[in-house]
Amino acid sequence: MNQFTLSALAFLGGVFLAIQGGLNSHLGVLLKNPLLASVVAFFSSFIFALSIAFFSIEKLPTLSQVKIIPAYLWFTGGFFSVLGISLYYYTIPKLGxxxxxxxxxxxxxxxxxxxxxxxxxxxxxxxxxxxxxxxxxxxxxxxxxxxxx
CATH class of the missing domain: 1.10.287 (Helix Hairpins)
Structure with missing residues (x-):
């Protein structure tokens, strides 16, 4: 992919993040809990990601490839995701x-x-x-x- 296409995709990703932040922060307001909105968002994200992965992954990693992945990498990305996204959902209704x-x-x-x-x-x-x-x-x-x- 060329630089222009990659840049356009990155820009589009930013647009999507602003859209999801606005929608899910509204969900958090209606649920009266931004963390609960994060749970809903991550659950639906899991379903969408799993569906896309099911149709697009040609070959799963081998057990030996999985074993060499440090344990912290299985959890820390998700942890920071929940913190960051929950903070978005909490602050968007208050700040805009x-x-x-x-x-x-x-x-x-x-x-x-x-x-x-x-x-x-x-x-x-x-x-x-x-x-x-x-x-x-x-x-x-x-x-x-x-x-x-």
Whole structure:
């Protein structure tokens, strides 16, 4: 896939996350519990993911491939997913979707720049540069403009 297509897919993924955040935070308000909305969202996500995987996976991993996966990788991603998504559902009705998404994106990008610089989470290193810092500053200014009264 070329860079334009990958970028368009990433953009579309962001749109989908904003849509699901808005819909599921409304569900959390109606259920009077954002964590319960997360349970519903993750259960339906599980059903959709399982269905898609069933039709798209050509070959399952072997037992030896599964055995070498560190135990923490089976749970920590899901743990942080529940925390992050539940916080979205909790804060969107209080802050508004554009404020919450812009602040959430800010947190993601700042963490991503730091994690990339140090190669945390077993990812390739991407050094912090003046250009990246300038981008973060521009993003923070943009967030201030988006959220300014």
């Amino acid at each position: 979707v554009s404020t919450m998404i812009s602040l959430g994106l800010c947190g993601q990008l700042i963490f991503a720049v730091i994690a990339g610089h140090y190669g945390w989470l077993n990812l390739p290193t991407e050094p912090i540069t003046v250009k990246r810092i300038s981008g973060l500053i521009a993003m923070i200014l943009g967030i201030l403009l988006i959220n300014g009264k």
